[in-house]
Amino acid sequence: MSFLVIDGAVKTFGGLRAVDGVSLSLEQGEIVGLLGPNGSGKTTLINLVSGALPASDGRITLDGTRLTGLRPDRIARAGVARTFQLVRVLPSLTLTENVMIPAVFGAHAHWGAAARRVAGEALDRVGLAGRETATAGELTYIDQKRLELARALAAEPSLLLLDEWLAGLNPSELLEGIALIRELAQSGITILMVEHIMEAVRALCPRAVVMNSGRLIADAPTEAALSDPAVIAAYLGEPADA
Template structure:
């Protein structure tokens, strides 16, 4: 692992009884990279994110963040070391306002903020994701895309070394999708290291310089996005033998 490596996954394996969801997967993520973690449904992508974020403990293997072993740590400890994430299904705090949701991310981050500094910081992040003037809006009354923006701002409030986006663009209409792609691109250009699980291939082609592909729990490709997406094994994994 080089000094510029933010995340190192080495021989990660996760078994649920007789089902092996992740099977001996290894890859590194360099500082500032935006990597697409892709594959067909059931390939183990979200399980891999859960292993990285601490939501699941690996059956075997090792995961390190900036050289510190995080595999096996509780998710709150992983978050404080420097990993934040969004979820396939938006997870907001529905009884709170937008700014209170984002403040929660700042309060429990590795660089904890409290009181007025946390509120100012959260307000700036809401503006960053396009929610200027919506600070006091109840999250439960927001549209789906705006709830996603709040969740993203809350993840950024943790000032993570690594940001995990689990199908953040899913469910957006075409105009919202363009806004979402631009937002992720801008966050990446600020130097943030990102792994995104995504089925929207236009977004992967637009945003990711590199892709890691999983199928049936196994890594089947890892390399530049353009060449990986043209790989016959990757096409076969998505379309099946009859259509590849």
């Protein structure tokens, strides 16, 4: 059985089927791009896996453990961490404090000095070593993004869900961001990343899955997925201002 199995996931909002029967699997250590036009259901699918939203139907398992039906804190304990499309850090807390919280509530439930050590390692991993006592609100945008990634890593996830983590970076920051994600992928963590920047998807993801109107319309090696006529049509159908 695959490491992450999403089987027939559905999420309805009133009459809208934002996720409409999506099935896909990830092997342990895989890094997969989750693509699709605006409003196609990518974030909603991430929310179903992380438990931020309960699924309307379907079943999601991680390493054989059923996630659907679990509370988000239980899903975090089971090894799932995510970043948010809009950065969510706690501006008045120090970087260490920001990152200790997920160390406490993550997969290994660290406490006290151990949580502080795990937090320090996560900050180090994203390039924020030496900044521990700064407050999150003082950080530049890229550093807030680094901090948010550190918060996810401090939970010591086996599955990391990235929701447009690279969005809004300038070209040199983008290269740094890609290098950072590549290091994480090489460390063996399984990554499902929502991303609109095709340069990043091509650089990082051997495989891509594409959603449109809540459904999966492609699941293939990245170049094949991007040249799939159904995928091209889905992107062309997107309003120009979206």
